[in-house]
Amino acid sequence: MAGEMMTGNLAAAWGARLAGVDYIPAFPITPQTEIVEALATWCESGAMAARFVTMDSEHSMMTAAGAAAATGARVFTATSSQGLLYAMEVLYSISGWRAPLVLVNVSRALAAPITLEPDHNDVLAARDSGFLQIHAETCQEVLDSILMAYRIAEDARVMLPVIVNLDGFYLSFTREPVILPAPEQVAQFLPPFRPAHLGFKASAPHALGVAVLGGTPYSYFRHQMHLAAMNALDVHSETAAAFERLFGRRYDVVEGYRLDDAEDVLVMTNAFASRGKVAVDAARAEGRRVGLLRLRMIRPWPADAIRDALRSRRAVAVLDQNLAPGQGGILFQEIAASLYGEPLRPRALCSFIGGLGGKNLSEGEFRAIFDQTAEAGVRGKGIGPILLYTEAEHREMTQLQALAGGLNS
Amino acid sequence: MIAVRFHGRGGQGAKTASRILGTAAFLEGFVAQDSPIYGAERRGAPVAAYTRIAREPIRERGLIVHPDLVVVADASLIPDPAARVLEGIDERTAVFVNSPLTPEQFHAQGSLPGRLTTLDLTDIALQQFGKGGAISALLGVVAGRLVGLRQDSLREAIVRELADLSLAASVIERNQAVAFNCYDAVRPVLVEAVAPQPIPPAQLQRPTYEPPTRGTARISAAANSVLRETGGWRTFRPVLVPDKCNGCWLCFVYCPDGVISMTKDDKPVIDYDHCKGCQICVHECPTDALVAEREKEGGVAWRAK
Ligand code: SF4
Ligand code: SF4
Numbered sequence: 001m002a003g004e005m006m007t008g009n010l011a012a013a014w015g016a017r018l019a020g021v022d023y024i025p026a027f028p029i030t031p032q033t034e035i036v037e038a039l040a041t042w043c044e045s046g047a048m049a050a051r052f053v054t055m056d057s058e059h060s061m062m063t064a065a066g067a068a069a070a071t072g073a074r075v076f077t078a079t080s081s082q083g084l085l086y087a088m089e090v091l092y093s094i095s096g097w098r099a100p101l102v103l104v105n106v107s108r109a110l111a112a113p114i115t116l117e118p119d120h121n122d123v124l125a126a127r128d129s130g131f132l133q134i135h136a137e138t139c140q141e142v143l144d145s146i147l148m149a150y151r152i153a154e155d156a157r158v159m160l161p162v163i164v165n166l167d168g169f170y171l172s173f174t175r176e177p178v179i180l181p182a183p184e185q186v187a188q189f190l191p192p193f194r195p196a197h198l199g200f201k202a203s204a205p206h207a208l209g210v211a212v213l214g215g216t217p218y219s220y221f222r223h224q225m226h227l228a229a230m231n232a233l234d235v236h237s238e239t240a241a242a243f244e245r246l247f248g249r250r251y252d253v254v255e256g257y258r259l260d261d262a263e264d265v266l267v268m269t270n271a272f273a274s275r276g277k278v279a280v281d282a283a284r285a286e287g288r289r290v291g292l293l294r295l296r297m298i299r300p301w302p303a304d305a306i307r308d309a310l311r312s313r314r315a316v317a318v319l320d321q322n323l324a325p326g327q328g329g330i331l332f333q334e335i336a337a338s339l340y341g342e343p344l345r346p347r348a349l350c351s352f353i354g355g356l357g358g359k360n361l362s363e364g365e366f367r368a369i370f371d372q373t374a375e376a377g378v379r380g381k382g383i384g385p386i387l388l389y390t391e392a393e394h395r396e397m398t399q400l401q402a403l404a405g406g407l408n409s
Numbered sequence: 410m411i412a413v414r415f416h417g418r419g420g421q422g423a424k425t426a427s428r429i430l431g432t433a434a435f436l437e438g439f440v441a442q443d444s445p446i447y448g449a450e451r452r453g454a455p456v457a458a459y460t461r462i463a464r465e466p467i468r469e470r471g472l473i474v475h476p477d478l479v480v481v482a483d484a485s486l487i488p489d490p491a492a493r494v495l496e497g498i499d500e501r502t503a504v505f506v507n508s509p510l511t512p513e514q515f516h517a518q519g520s521l522p523g524r525l526t527t528l529d530l531t532d533i534a535l536q537q538f539g540k541g542g543a544i545s546a547l548l549g550v551v552a553g554r555l556v557g558l559r560q561d562s563l564r565e566a567i568v569r570e571l572a573d574l575s576l577a578a579s580v581i582e583r584n585q586a587v588a589f590n591c592y593d594a595v596r597p598v599l600v601e602a603v604a605p606q607p608i609p610p611a612q613l614q615r616p617t618y619e620p621p622t623r624g625t626a627r628i629s630a631a632a633n634s635v636l637r638e639t640g641g642w643r644t645f646r647p648v649l650v651p652d653k654c655n656g657c658w659l660c661f662v663y664c665p666d667g668v669i670s671m672t673k674d675d676k677p678v679i680d681y682d683h684c685k686g687c688q689i690c691v692h693e694c695p696t697d698a699l700v701a702e703r704e705k706e707g708g709v710a711w712r713a714k
Contacts (some may be wrong), residue, residue, distance in 0.1 A: 005428075005431055005432055005435050005441060005443075112626065113626030116448070169444070169446065169471070170444070170470050170471050173444055173445055174442060174443070174444035174470065174471075175428065175431060175441075175442065175443050175444065176440075176441070176442045176467065177435060177440060177441070271470055272470070274468045274469070274470050275468070275469065275470055275471070277468050278468045278469055282607070286607070360471060360472050362474070362608070362611060363474075363605075363608040364608045364609060364610055364611030365611045365613075367608065367609065367610035367611065368610040368611045368613055370610075371610050386613065386615075387613070387615070387616070388611070388613065389613060389614055389616065390611045390612055390613060390614060391612045391613070391614045392612075393614070394614040394616065401623055403630065403633060403636070404627065404628040404629065404630060404633075405622075405623070405628075405629055405630055406629060406630030406631070406633060
């Protein structure tokens with residue numbers, strides 16, 4: 001087996017190192033800390049030429065990151081969960097400056113109640129910030145996506161920052177074989193960053209993010225960001241082709257798994273999609289025609305690719321590892337919106353909420369999804385949102401409630 | 410695919426053991442994956458780590474519900490429901506327990522099904538290193554022996570993983586030597602990849618609305634942490650040698666779990682129902698008035714809570 005055993009966190013750090021970043025403002029948070037620790041070590045030892053600065057908070061960290069990118073530096077930083085929320089205000093500014101840095105988010109469910117384990121409410125809270133989003137399934141994909149992210153972000157047709165997301169624990173602390181691309185090949189893939197609209201030169205002053213009142217310029221500039229984000233779909237395909245030519249690995253905006261003759265399709269994102277594929281194999285072994293669609297790019301939203309993959313299916317199940325209280329699954333809404341105008345849309349669209357706070361998605365839960373989705377397809381009527389939460393788990397929950405309340409269970 | 414699940418206590422080295430196994434398998438050309446699960450990192454608290462070894466890319470992630478081999482670094486974990494040591498173990502699962510008890514003694518207790526093998530790694534570490542502490546190299550090598558990995562790859566894996574923890578070369582060499590004593594000493598049992606049985610669909614519960622007294626994460630039971638008797642976590646018990654104690658209160662200050670109280674004449678009293686055996690007090694005592702004594706497993710002194 002080629003490569004090296006490394007965690008998703010270390011793979012993320014390698015992505016930044018191979019991308020030859022200039023500047024890394026950092027603030028630690030579980031489960032992201034190993035990324036900034038590795039980068040700090042490399043900057044200290046001289047293995048990396050970047051300037052590493054520890055900031056006092058994520059808000060300062062993102063401000064420094066955006067400001068540095070606005071001077072034309074290639075910038076990397078990483079955070080997670082509450083840290084991302086604390087930096088949120090700055091995300092909108094950075095995308096508005098069209099400063100194309102790369103931010104890694106290691107997903108961790110949001111407080112309260114507090115936990116360390118993953119779900120995607122953190123990263124999806126940034127879905128409207130103007131940052132593009134790539135969600136990775138494997139440690140290799142984390143590294144590769146960071147390299148791709150810089151090339152897409154820095155393309156003049158895009159010039160927007162990118163979040164690369166990986167799941168806490170299930171990728172961040174999981175080691176698996178990762179192939180390190182050769183630095184010379186990375187240099188070929190990723191040209192030097194020379195933005196025309198950014199930079200810091202005393203002889204050529206300019207102001208960025210200026211005040212615009214009256215709404216007209218605001219509308220125009222915000223719409224420019226939208227067009228830039230939409231351009232990223234094509235730029236992603238070109239980038240994916242170039243990446244494949246050099247490194248032999250291919251990543252598209254969505255990934256289909258055993259979709260060819262699938263009548264029912266499960267839609268997932270991130271690391272648990274690996275387990276979803278195992279579940280698809282198990283169901284296939286019993287003669288069930290199911291497949292999986294993994295969304296890799298969340299922003300821009302790859303509506304055409306999603307429609308192509310889901311058209312004419314009997315039923316589609318969307319497994320959201322997030323919960324918008326009072327609404328349901330976030331990706332479910334977006335998938336439903338994409339399919340509304342599709343004449344050959346699936347007969348049933350089903351919404352499942354699972355893996356919240358890192359709760360295991362068990363084989364039995366996947367079976368329940370496939371069963372209920374098939375039934376919904378036969379009936380021609382969607383279901384959900386259904387929480388993946390078992391009777392056995394509820395019994396344990398009841399015991400915890402009794403302990404916390406001082407009652408004897 | 411071979412799925413190996415390690416159970417240990419925070420500080421024992423279960424995570425590093427899972428990495429030594431993963432690295433060794435990888436060095437032999439297998440695809441490997443290893444990952445730890447620990448909650449809030451707490452010395453002595455149950456930790457699990459997983460290593461998967463296969464010839465094909467591995468798609469499973471996270472929890473191993475159906476292990477082919479379970480490595481138990483501390484027998485006191487077996488009866489602890491929070492540690493879930495017994496989950497998914499049946500008569501075909503290979504199980505290694507770090508314990509002075511024999512497999513027959515475990516079988517007689519009826520506490521563990523599976524193909525059992527045991528070795529007292531704690532005692533070996535105590536004899537060879539002169540202190541209790543992380544036994545990651547020993548656990549990793551024993552697991553490697555049981556799944557049939559080669560000595561050379563395990564040797565290299567120990568170097569890589571312990572160097573990664575910034576241990577000195579001499580310490581790493583010593584660990585290697587002791588680990589390979591264990592490699593030779595452990596009685597092999599068959600580890601085979603058992604084809605997974607089809608699982609029925611999960612019975613889903615639809616939680617209904619409950620009043621906020623129950624429906625929010627809130628603890629209203631006062632002082633219920635005393636119910637969690639962490640004394641069963643101990644491998645080593647701190648014992649006071651009263652003559653040596655100078656009454657400085659340092660042990661009281663350093664105990665992370667607040668289980669030391671001081672008498673009127675400035676002598677520590679340890680609450681053994683809750684002392685988790687981290688030995689921090691032993692290390693901090695300036696006069697060596699606290700000594701670590703090994704708990705006797707299977708004897709009266711040892712009781713898992
Ligand atoms: S009494 Fe000593 S060994 Fe026990 S928990 Fe406190 S510091 Fe640790
Ligand atoms: S630290 Fe040692 S000397 Fe000081 S009070 Fe505790 S036992 Fe006595």
